[in-house]
Each structure stands twice: as structure tokens, then as C-alpha cells.
Amino acid sequence: MKSRFDVRNDRDLTMLVDFYELTMGNSYLSEGVGDQIVYFDMYFRRVPDGGGYCIMAGVDQLIEYLENLRFTEEDINYLRSTKSFSEKFLDYLSTFRFSCDVWAIPEGYPVFPNEPLVTVRGPAIQAQLLETMILVTINHQTLIATKANRICRVAGNRPVMEFGSRRAQGYDGAIYGARAAVIGGCSATANTLAGMMFDIPVSGTMAHSWVQLFDSELEAFRAWARAYPDQCLVLIDTYNVLKSGLPNAIQVFKELREQGHEPMGIRIDSGDITYLTRKVRKALDEAGFPDTMIVISNSLDEHIIKDVLVEGAKINSFGVGERLITARSEPVFGGVYKLVAVEKDGKIIPRIKISENEEKITNPGFKKIYRIYDKDADKAIADLICDESETIDESKMLTLFDPVFTWKKKKLKRYKAELLRKQIFKDGKLCYKSPSVMDIRQFAQEQVQRQWAEVLRFENPHNYFVDLSWKVWNEKHNLLNRYSDEFSGK
């Protein structure tokens, strides 16, 4: 979904691959398996910050990347210079046409560990080549959308503005981070480019430098009121909030009102939030400005916001910066991209990656995901990972079981089973249209409301069930037993 404005940042990121994706491609080709059809799943293993769910994000950028996937002559020259590739492989790259099938969970859905967010089916060389870009795209935006959602839920109905560009990890950290923050629930961003690219609201007022430029704070506020008489929101902590900023703001607000304008409010960017906002609110109310806003913006995160609201801070809106845009408390989203099947003679053969660490063992095969809802409450009960060939018949009873303690079962009668994923590319052609960012934001809020309160809980949430069908479970355990039998004698 493009903005109404032409944006000049359509980038060719074809070369953003880990080098081994190319050396493997080179070897797939020389071994004659370059065009063998394979299946890769992208999934994650753990929700950051101990939360109950993540918010899927990044699909639209994945689409942009896949649509722009081609190697230029310059790319080929560079690769040749590394002396790591055959001319045959370089020829392949320079003429290849993207031909994979891709499925993804649409942006805005709550998503859970171990379910494939993205699945790629296609020739080995191609499917392998996408690894880094699929991961960096989905990992980054899902991380930030998830963090933003935590922060916005704690802020309740107070708008949260994304203010973090300056502390982002690179330009795209700022740009796509702002996009993901809005998907997660932020009302606006300070990042003007993101506003332009994604048609999302931008906001911002003044910095300390505005105040410092003038000979006095009062003069600076008056100048601001002249420039923005109907949107006059002033920053009151350049010198001293209570002794300087607040009285100067009130004076200018009175002058504004005499001129027929209502002031917007004040922002505080330092100091003890609870103490200061209570003092400021009282003074503003007493001065006759009960409708002015108090905006706070000092290294905030979900914990500080929760604490100051409990303490009775008087806040109308939050500007959240570095701790949101970098997901500071847990800045890595550990999505992985694993081979799960290969096709041989038209048959899909599941593959597994084993690990001493049970949670790192992959779910083999070509799969689909149903989200199962309680029909009456319209709340999600579980996600069920099935083999692609399976179909749920809602008229029949459905039995879910715990994939580790398999005797723990749940039988469902009144349920809805919705397929969670959409095909976004078919034989290399785009077959999906992304909604606008603001529509995704709305969709995310609706879908979060379809989760039970236990899953939404801030601390120690209920572990949402991501279950396997018997077919997938059996496939997995057959492979596990095969390797266990092979190694246990050694």
C-alpha cells in the first residue's frame, strides 16, 4: 500500500543476503539441486518481555523486497570479484526470475511462538536466498509493533506518540520502526518521512533549542504562540519547570486567550513526572486552563507509564522514544527460517532440524494454521497447525491436544476455524494487496480484543495454545525417532 505521496525510497535490497546464501546457491546449482522444490518456515520461539503474544508486522516491506528482487550487472561483477562463484551460477543469478510461492500471516494479527508466520515454497536457490531479508523484515517490525502494543495498552486511552528516530538503530530502524509502532497502537510519529511514506499522522512541537535561542523563556513562548496560536503547546523544562516554565506558559496562555485563541498545553521532558504533572495540572486548572494537555516524554516505557499512572500523575498523552524504537528491554526478535520439507517426484518429504534443546526442534512439513475461536464469545482458543492437506470441518467435533503431554485434550463443539495465512505470492507473482497502515492498526486492535484477558495480561500471561494436528505430530515424532534410533547406539 503506497502513500498518496511518491516516496523515493524504493530500494533494491537484493544484495542484502548473508554470503552463505550465495555460496549455498552456488553449490545447489553445481550439485544439480538448484531447482529442487523446497519449503522454508519463518517462525519465532518466544514472546519478548514475557508478554502473551506478538503483533505481526512487516509483510508489506517483504512484498516490496520480493517485487524488486533482481541482480544487476554491478552486483554480478562484485560477486565475481569475491572469487567464490562459478560463472554458471553468476549467469543463473543475472537471468533468474523469482518464482516462489509465499504465504504469510497478515499484519496486525496477534501471533505466537512456533507457528510459521511466513512459508516459502520454491526452487532451493531462490528460497534460500530470501532468508536474511525475510528475517530482518519480519523480526524488526514484529519486535517494534509488539513493544508498541505493550506500551499503548498500559497507556489506556491516552495517545502515545512515537518520538524515537534519533535513537533508532539506523535510518530504517527509525522509518520502519515508526510504521511498526503505529501498527502496534501509537497514534502518531515524529518521523516526517515515515508520515509521508505510510500516510500516518505526524506530530511534534518544540525543542529546548527553541527556548534557548531567545533571550528569555517568556519571549520564546510568546514567539511560539504567534507562530502557532491554535496549536500552542510549549516545552516548560528548559530552565526550571515550576519556577520558570509553568508561570511563563500560564502568562502566554492568558495572552493567547485575550487574542481569542485557546492554548493546547505543555510538555515536560525531565524530572519527577508524578510530582511535576500534579503540580502543573493544579496550576493550569487554577489559572483557568483545565482543558490544556500535559504531554510527557522522558525515557518512558510500559513500566514507567504504569507506575506514574498508578501514582496519580496527571498526563494526557505520552511521547515515547528510545525505549520503544529500539525495544530496549529486549531488542532482539529471534525469528528463524528453517527448511521443513523438500519435494521429490512430486511428493512432499518433511525434513527436521534436531537440537539438544527441545524448543529448537523444527515442525516438519508443509503446513497451514487455523485459529480456533469460541463461537459464542468470539475469543481465540488456540492455533492449530495442520498439514496443508488437512481441512477442518466446523460441523464436527474438534479435539485439541498438548503436543508434549499428549493425554491432555480438549474437545470443542461450538467453534469457528479461520485460516490464519494468506498467499502473497503465487509462482513469483504478487497476489495480495496490503491494507493501509492505519487500517492495519485498526485491525490489530480488533484482533487483540479477540484474545482472552488471560493472554493479554501484562505479567505472567496465560500461554496461548499452539497445537499440532495428529498428522503433523506423527510426522515429527517419526523423524525424531528415526534419528534417535540412529544415534542412540553410538
Place this chain on the structure above:
Amino acid sequence: MKSRFDVRNDRDLTMLVDFYELTMGNSYLSEGVGDQIVYFDMYFRRVPDGGGYCIMAGVDQLIEYLENLRFTEEDINYLRSTKSFSEKFLDYLSTFRFSCDVWAIPEGYPVFPNEPLVTVRGPAIQAQLLETMILVTINHQTLIATKANRICRVAGNRPVMEFGSRRAQGYDGAIYGARAAVIGGCSATANTLAGMMFDIPVSGTMAHSWVQLFDSELEAFRAWARAYPDQCLVLIDTYNVLKSGLPNAIQVFKELREQGHEPMGIRIDSGDITYLTRKVRKALDEAGFPDTMIVISNSLDEHIIKDVLVEGAKINSFGVGERLITARSEPVFGGVYKLVAVEKDGKIIPRIKISENEEKITNPGFKKIYRIYDKDADKAIADLICDESETIDESKMLTLFDPVFTWKKKKLKRYKAELLRKQIFKDGKLCYKSPSVMDIRQFAQEQVQRQWAEVLRFENPHNYFVDLSWKVWNEKHNLLNRYSDEFSGK
């Protein structure tokens, strides 16, 4: 410094501004102060991870941005659509020519809290407009270069490869993160685009998917040996390191040697590093392959690397991913950009930002930085922040003093005083040529060696002295006293 290869990622990031930089610009103009000359300093307050120093990085990208700074018609249309700007201001933007002076500490230098890494002098509208881009550029790359330097110092003479693109915060997190990681000391990156853009070594071998694609691990290793007989490094933990990967690797290494090739080594990406590498080293040595490499790559950081080396792990090289590319332990670099002076009638008038938090008080005025070295040892003693008008005469004794406990003094006789910063733009024209990334890497290593061991210490390093000249100290305290006198009576 451009790569030998044309890279298609020259981006127009003019619109990557916080919206308030534009609303302030609009108001500077309407208040008639748009062309008033102002001075901004970019600096940071604290070294991440409790380290003793940071490694300056990002100047070359700052240059690219400043050289591309212009607003397109589309940008202007977008800004007009926000209904926040006068036509006069939009006219100004569409025709403005960048005319600031910019000074920066060259990339690769160890840098310290509270010294201005970048200073901008120019018309208020312009200097304000650069805030976000200067911060995001220097904050991000300095963060990653600093983290990489910590990791590489712990790894000693074992090469560290940057492997983190998939977990980076966005594409630029991966691309410029790889650049910064190499500046900090990494020997290579897996990010092919970064390799191409910055002429830095790329490396990579195989993923688990390579092994899984084949019907057996042995077959997969043999295929790899055919494709890369002289660079055969195999990943041995897809199924079981000791029972499967290791014996299969040894068998293929023997076959390789029979064909006249020497194997390169193995990589392990999971499990107990110390235990496994000792077992693997012993087995490889006994099988006649003592020169093969053991490469490790599983969620590493400086602490894990330090621990496993102390425990006697047998490792030749490290691949470091998510914890480097996101600086996971401390993912925010808190650089700020503050107004420090304005020019009136040709005179420079210092400005200050006051805070309850003493460390947040700015150093006012237009300043320069000398790095003071012990002439005999060629080790850095302190950085001295002087007024731009001051000059150090090395033939005279120099007195340094603690800016808080001012009676603590140090008198120096045999010293060298080197100016730390270079002017990079003069009246909006570039007047500096960036070295290549590999040259910056070399320079950083040399400059780190010019620090005393106490500053380089991994835990609880000595606080390097960043001192003020008496002139700067007096300027600051005059302003502080003025505001204190003004508010203390209230």
C-alpha cells in the same frame, strides 16, 4: 569513500526529520530569526556497558546525508498537506542551499562523554533541521562500533565475524551496523551488500538447510567438499555434533585430502561450546587435522567469549550475531544535540540548558577539543575542551583541573596537544575526505593503543578525564549562577 562498486543505495533522507524541526523552522522564519547563526553540539553522556570509551563512527554517512540535503516538490506537497507551514517557509525549503559549517571527530577515535563529537554552525533553520539525522547516524554507528570493539578485544587475536543481519533492527541496522562492526574490529561481515558498499571482507559457509536438503549429512558434506574443495568448512550440529557431524566431517576431510585438498574446518552453532570444542579439537587433531579451524556462532557476546576462553574452549574464530548487531545489552546510544551558542552582531553568545540532573547541563559556547598525550609514553592523558579562540602552546606548562572538584589539579610539562576534530563542511561545502572503512578500522586499533590500560579495562575502567579550560568553565558557571540567582528567590 565510495566502494569500487557502484552502489544503488544513495538515499535522499532529507525528510528524516522530527516534525518539530520543521515547525520550529517555520516559526524561526516567521519570527525573523531563521538566518540567525547558531551553534549546536552533538555529544553523549555515558559509555554503554560500563566501558571506558566509545569508538566514533558514522561520519561518512553524515557527509552523504548533508551532500544530498534538498527538498523535492513532492516533499513540499506533503508538508503543505499537513497544514502546519506557511507558504513562505515552504518556499524557503524548496530553494534553500545548505550553508552550515560542520566539525566532527574523525571515525575510529576513542571518544568520551560530554565532548562535542559534532558541532554545527549555521542559520537557525538549517542547523535545527539536521538534529535527527546527525543523532541517528552517529548514535547508531558509534553504538555498534563500540560494542564490536569490546567483543573483539576479548576475542584477542581470534578473528570475529559479524553475522547478525537477520536480527538487526531494519535494513540499515544490518548494513551500517556491519560497517560499524568492522570499524570496531570485526574482520568480516556476512552481509553481502555491506561488503559491496564499503569494500569490506565478506564471509560465510553453510546453513543447517544445506545439510537438511540432502538425504544424509554425509552426503551433504561430500557435496559441499565438491563445491568448495579448498574452503571446506562444514556445519556439524544439524543432528548431533559428536555422534554425527564430527565423524562425518572427519570422513569427508580424509576423502578431501586423498584428492589433494586440505579441509578448512568446522562450525558449531549450538550446545555447550567449551565441552564440544574440546572434544572436537581432540578428535580432529587425532584424525590428522590439527590445522583445521573451529568456528563458533551461538548467541555470543563479550561475556560468553571471555568465559569460554577462560574455561579452555578450543576456538579459532567467532561468528557474532544478534548481540553485536543490536548491542543487545545496551541498545540505546544516548547522544544529544543541543544549542550551545547564538551569534548576535558578530559576537558569539553562549547558551545553556539547565537540569536538576547535573550531568544533563550543557557546556555552553563554541568550543574545540585537544587530546593531551604524554610525550614520552604517547598515551592519552585527558581531553581538554577549550573555547574556539584558545590555543595551547606546547612549550608552556599546561594545568588541567577537575571540573567539579576544581582544586584537584594536574600540571603537565612534557605533553603533546592534538586537535581532535576536523572541519568537514565549510559554508555548506564538503572539505574532508573520509578514509576507507578498512583504514578507519586500522586507525581505531592504533588509537585504542594510545589509551592507558586502565581506560581499556573491561570492568570498572578508569574514568578518562574530559576537562574544561578555565574560560569554558567560567562561561558555564556564570550562566549557571545567573539562572540560580533568578530562580532561587522564587
